[in-house]
Amino acid sequence: MAVTPLAALHRKLFDETSGVKFAVLKDRLIKKFGETDRVAVLDILMAYARDGQLLHWRSSLVNEIVKLMEPQELPDFFNWAVTMPDLAYWGIDGLLKSRGKDAYDSVVALAMSSDLRLDVRAKAVKSLAMLSRQPFDAGLSPDPGHWKADSLPLGDVLAWQRAGYPDGAGHAPPATHASLEAPETVLEKAAARLAKKLAAKRKKKHDPARPSNWLVIASPADLAAIDARWTLPSHYRDFLARFSPLRVYIDSQRYFQGLHLYGASELLKAQHGYSYNPVDQEAIANWPAHYVVIADAGADPYCLDLSAIAGGDAPVYTAEHGRGAWEFARHADSFADFLKEVAQA
Template sequence: MAITPLAALHRKLFDETDGSKFATLKDRLIRKHGETDRLAVLDILSAYARDGQLLHWRSSLVNSMVQLMQPQELQEFFSWAVTMPELAYWGIDGLLKSRGKDAYDTVVALAMSDSQPQQVRAKAVKSLAVVSRQPFDAGLSQDPGHWKPESLRLADVLAWQRAGYPDGAGFAPPATHASLDDPRTPLEKAAAKLEKKLAAERKKDQDLARPSNWLVIASEADLAAIDERWTLPEQYRRFLARYSPLRVYIDSKRYFQGLNLYGAAELIKKQHGYAYNPVDQEIIAGWPVHYVVIADAGADPYCLDLSAIADGDAPIYTAEHGAGAWRFERHADSFVDFLKEIAKAG
């Protein structure tokens, strides 16, 4: 009897000992058979997660299973997986997807257990927050592997348990300016184009507990602190007030290692290491006092030249860091031109 392509992939997967080749086989299995033979693929992945010889990939396959499964499937497997130290991290998501609220007691117990690794406890809290829409993860990194032990809001989790596990309200999107939907001026049109670009990125990956890639209305306190420090060009000041970047990162070959565009909440702090040394609390010699860093690409600064403000705008200069001395070059004739460039960057 001829061996089917699925059976052949099954055999190759279990026989492979090279990690990179295993990854190729796994991707092929899911890509070619994930839709047409979904349950059979899940059987193969679960069998490898239980007994496969590449331990690292056993854990990764659990995550692949979570993406491929439907709610209420594989309850027995995931009830077992969360008891296995090497599988528990991703197994938590599978258990919640397969058992829903019936899994809450088990996942809360994992969060509370001192015997569990920190990252597993953090993952339990994060996953409970996502599923229940409770704010246990407010302001924390999207990746619970980066959480510190003091970040675990265990008292809040226990209070929620005592209340009978009520659903929360989730997180509202950040407040944005109405002109993004009806842009008229060159600044507004450039900001609206950038917002469209960022919205596409948010569809790929967004966690409203710690939102990223938004243009938001700045706080009055942040603007007051900025106004106390500098007299900014009108166009850039209006941009910060109406479209303050919130963790905006532009992934583009145009900028070395991508571009971080600063918002009002971080603008003053982002001068550290360029104009100001926060450790010695001293102005850094050699930095042009009229330059304000508004973005960086791999630590290469992009600066507004406050000494050349004209018609409410100012040119942008940039330089490579680590060269021993700053050698600035004119990058854009105005902030609005720079914003247009960022919005078009691909």
């Protein structure tokens, strides 16, 4: 009897001893059969998570299972996974996805267990915060692996448990300008298009405790600090005031290294390493004094030329870093054109 392609891939996955080749096989399995044979793929992944020979991959596969499963599926597997030290981190998300609020007692117990690794306990708190909309993760890194033991809000978690696990109000979204919903000017239309693009990104991945990929109203303090440093083109200054990028990162074919578009809260610090040396606390001699870095793609800067302001705007120049000397080339005739490009990327 002929072996089916899925069965052949199953066998290869379990026989593979190279982590690099295993990753290729795993991706092929999910991409080729994840939709058409989802249950069979889940069975293969769960079997490997239990008994596979590449131990470091078993934990990663638990995360793949969480992404592929439907809510209320696989409770027995995740009840087991959270008891395994190497699988518990991602197993927590699976337990909550499979059992919902019925898993709260179990996950709180994981958070309280001093026998577990700190990152697992922190993950338990973070995942509880995400599902319950309680602010347990307020002010903490979006990656619970970076949390410190003394930052775990265990008292708040226990108080929430005693109160019967009420849902919280969640984190308030950042304040945005009304013109994003009803744009009229060229700048507003470009910003609105970018905001729509960022909203689509947030649907795929978003941490309410540390919002990213938003265009927000800048704080007066940030704008005052910027105004004390430069006289910016009015169009860009208006953009920062009303549509300041908040942790905006564009990953696209045009910006294959990823584009970080700076907001008002980070613009001053973003000059470090380009025009300013923060260690020596002095200007860097070979940097054009009239260039302000407004974005970077893999550390390649995009700069407004303040010496060429006209009609409230200025051209954008870029250069490759690491070449010994900056060789700038004109990238866009204006910030408005650059913003349109970013919105379309």
